[in-house]
Amino acid sequence: xxxxHSYRILVIGGSAGxxxxxxxxxxxxxxxxHIPVVLVIHRLKNVKSELGxxxxxxxxxxxxxxxxxLLPGHIYLAPQNYHLLIEAxxxxxxxxxxxINFSRPSIDLSFESAATAFGSAVIGILLSxxxxxxxxxLCRIAAAGGTAIVQDPATAAFNTMPQAALDxxxxxxxxxxxxxxxxxxxxxxxNKR
Amino acid sequence: xxxxxxxxxxxxxxxxxxxxxGYDFTDYASASLKRxxxxxxxxxxxxxIFDLKHRLLNETDFFREMIRYITVxxxxxxxxxxxxxxxREQVIPRLASYPSIKIWHxxxxxxxxxxxxxxxxxxxxxxxRCRIYATDLNEANLEKAESGIIALKDMKDYTQNYMxxxxxxxxSNYYTxxxxxxxxxxxxxxxxxxxxxxxxxxxxxNEFQLICCRNVFIYFNRTLQExxxxxxxxxxxxxGYLALGIKESLLYNEERIKFEPVNLANxxxxxxx
Ligand SMILES: C[S@@+](CC[C@H](N)C(=O)[O-])C[C@H]1O[C@@H](n2cnc3c(N)ncnc32)[C@H](O)[C@@H]1O
Numbered sequence: 001x002x003x004x005h006s007y008r009i010l011v012i013g014g015s016a017g018x019x020x021x022x023x024x025x026x027x028x029x030x031x032x033x034h035i036p037v038v039l040v041i042h043r044l045k046n047v048k049s050e051l052g053x054x055x056x057x058x059x060x061x062x063x064x065x066x067x068x069x070l071l072p073g074h075i076y077l078a079p080q081n082y083h084l085l086i087e088a089x090x091x092x093x094x095x096x097x098x099x100i101n102f103s104r105p106s107i108d109l110s111f112e113s114a115a116t117a118f119g120s121a122v123i124g125i126l127l128s129x130x131x132x133x134x135x136x137x138l139c140r141i142a143a144a145g146g147t148a149i150v151q152d153p154a155t156a157a158f159n160t161m162p163q164a165a166l167d168x169x170x171x172x173x174x175x176x177x178x179x180x181x182x183x184x185x186x187x188x189x190x191n192k193r
Numbered sequence: 194x195x196x197x198x199x200x201x202x203x204x205x206x207x208x209x210x211x212x213x214x215g216y217d218f219t220d221y222a223s224a225s226l227k228r229x230x231x232x233x234x235x236x237x238x239x240x241x242i243f244d245l246k247h248r249l250l251n252e253t254d255f256f257r258e259m260i261r262y263i264t265v266x267x268x269x270x271x272x273x274x275x276x277x278x279x280x281r282e283q284v285i286p287r288l289a290s291y292p293s294i295k296i297w298h299x300x301x302x303x304x305x306x307x308x309x310x311x312x313x314x315x316x317x318x319x320x321x322r323c324r325i326y327a328t329d330l331n332e333a334n335l336e337k338a339e340s341g342i343i344a345l346k347d348m349k350d351y352t353q354n355y356m357x358x359x360x361x362x363x364x365s366n367y368y369t370x371x372x373x374x375x376x377x378x379x380x381x382x383x384x385x386x387x388x389x390x391x392x393x394x395x396x397x398x399n400e401f402q403l404i405c406c407r408n409v410f411i412y413f414n415r416t417l418q419e420x421x422x423x424x425x426x427x428x429x430x431x432x433g434y435l436a437l438g439i440k441e442s443l444l445y446n447e448e449r450i451k452f453e454p455v456n457l458a459n460x461x462x463x464x465x466x
Contacts, residue, residue: 065442066411067222067418079440085224087414093222094411094440097229097265113224116197140197 007035007147007187008121009070009086011114013107013137015042015129017157021177022127026059028181030188036070038086040078040110042103042129066094078105085113101133111137120145123187125180127151129161139169148172149180198234202242203227209249214256216330217393220417229263236262261333265412268302270309270343271354272407273439276459277309278359284434284461285317288402294323295401297428299392300409301327304338305351310405311381312367316360320384326399328390335387341377343368348375392421397428404429408438415445422448429464436461 014022018041039061061075070076070090078084083095083105100106107126111134114122124141126134128151142148150162152174165172175183198206203226207218218226239245248255271277288294298307307327314320329335343351352364368375390398392409404425410418425435426448435452437460443449452462 065444066438066440067415067442067445069445082411082440085222085228087222087224089414091415093224095225095265096267096408096411096438097225098267109228112197113228116224116227 006121007123008090008118009036009038009114010123010125010184010187011038011040011086011110011141012125012127013040013111013129013134013161014127015103015107015131015133015158015161017128017130018151020157021151024177025180025184028184029059030185031059032073033184033188034072035187036072037075038070038078038084038092038110038114039075040084040105040107042105042107042131042133043080064092064094067091078110080105083109085109086117087113088117090117101131103131103133107134108137112140115140115144115146118146122146123149125149125151126162126165128156128158130158131160132164134161135164135168138165138172142169142171149183150174151180152176198227198231198242202246203230205246206230206242206249209246210256210259213250214253215394216260216391220393220414220420221412222414225265225412226263229265233259233262257332261331264331264334266302266331266334268305268408269347269354270305270351271358271360272306272309273459274354274357274359276358276407276436276439276461277313277354278357279456279459279461280310280436281313281317281359283456284403284436285313285319287434289317289319291402292322294319294403295399296323296325297399297401297404298325298327299390299404299406299425301329301334301338301387302331303334304341304387305343306405306407307338307385307387308341308343308367308377308381309355311385312355312360315381316362320381323384325385326401327385327387329387330389330391332389335389339382339387341379341382343375343377345370345373345375392424393417397424399428400430401428401433402430403434403436405436407436408441410437410441419446419448422446426451426464431464431466433464434461435464 061077063079064076085093087093111124122141124138126138138148150165153159153163155176156162211217301307314323355364368377455461455463
């Protein structure tokens with residue numbers, strides 16, 4: 001597979017059942033990774049989640065503040081209860097508006113804003129989940145010429161989310177967690193200048 | 194999700210609103226504003242941008258409805274209890290040394306933040322010495338804020354927030370329940386005035402010991418944030434307090450050197466002398 005050299009951002013969305021996969025990805029994370037990474041994970045409302053702490057055992061992950069500049073190699077975790085939007089000038093906007101698909105952060109919104117901001121230079125990955133958030137946004141990424149990937153539904157603890165994306169549009173690649181790890185290693189090498 | 198608006202159409206919409214109605218959204222964070230436009234388009238059932246532009250140009254009422262719809266009005270009483278705890282313990286005792294206290298809530302939405310502040314001041318015995326100026330761009334929000342009416346179903350969460358913020362009184366003493374609503378006691382609002390003020394285009398109108406502008410900056414780009422912080426600087430007494438939303442930052446703002454942090458986690462700053 002040839003990998004374009006010009007990616008600007010990787011956005012990963014996940015919901016129920018995505019934590020083990022995410023942890024596996026982080027464990028094998030290629031460092032240095034040459035583009036910014038944004039994680040949008042559903043967490044329970046009003047429950048102070050351990051997610052941030054849990055993940056950062058392996059690697060440095062921060063919850064961005066509003067208008068923070070996206071930096072290569074940094075991993076940003078969408079804060080609980082805010083939507084995270086990617087702006088065309090490479091900054092992050094947080095947004096405290098209505099829930100979308102019963103979710104805040106909404107994976108759809110982050111995917112969609114990344115597609116609008118960076119077009120074909122976006123990679124979106126949608127992991128396990130029991131709802132349909134992210135499917136529409138992932139299709140937006142694909143439509144804008146970006147790379148759209150779902151976790152192979154057969155390997156997902158909850159396959160509704162990746163399956164919804166596959167059902168909704170073409171041009172979506174399905175990968176097992178191991179394939180994702182290999183893919184990310186390729187990206188990281190390809191984007192090195 | 195709603196259809197996307199092209200960049201050109203987006204720029205047109207912003208221009209129409211500015212030239213026709215004087216509201217300037219140029220320096221709003223574009224990803225979010227774009228989405229609000231699409232959402233409004235979906236809500237009206239209009240299926241093409243041409244019609245949207247046409248109606249905007251020709252129907253003032255349609256524009257008013259749009260303004261109500263595109264601003265993000267989500268708010269809560271005692272939202273971020275830790276912030277209110279710091280206000281209660283560190284800021285309000287300092288305010289007590291002023292013979293008369295002026296507070297500005299910029300972007301007060303439907304008033305929940307103002308009601309919370311009034312409760313804190315009442316509990317500190319300061320409400321009579323205070324004048325609270327609560328402003329917003331969105332007139333519908335202001336009308337609602339003035340009414341003191343909140344959905345009763347939200348009171349459970351707000352009571353919990355209040356207790357987490359260090360409140361020790363019976364929260365239900367602050368409102369009257371009627372059918373599905375809770376009505377904030379009018380006496381809490383005796384020193385509050387609500388009026389329209391646009392942070393983008395309107396000027397300094399008074400001098401304050403405390404300005405709360407929470408969860409408004411997230412809708413502005415850095416340029417606009419910068420301008421508005423200048424406006425706040427000029428509206429604060431020396432050593433006056435500025436409170437932003439928990440996820441908002443002065444870090445990317447040139448004006449930050451004119452402020453010192455009071456509590457960074459809760460985004461409370463103070464104007465230097
Ligand atoms: C999310 S609410 C914040 C409410 C409250 N401060 C809180 O933190 O819960 C944002 C408010 O900012 C107002 N707003 C947006 N642009 C404004 C402007 N240019 N001038 C004044 N208010 C504005 C909106 O109308 C809305 O009511």
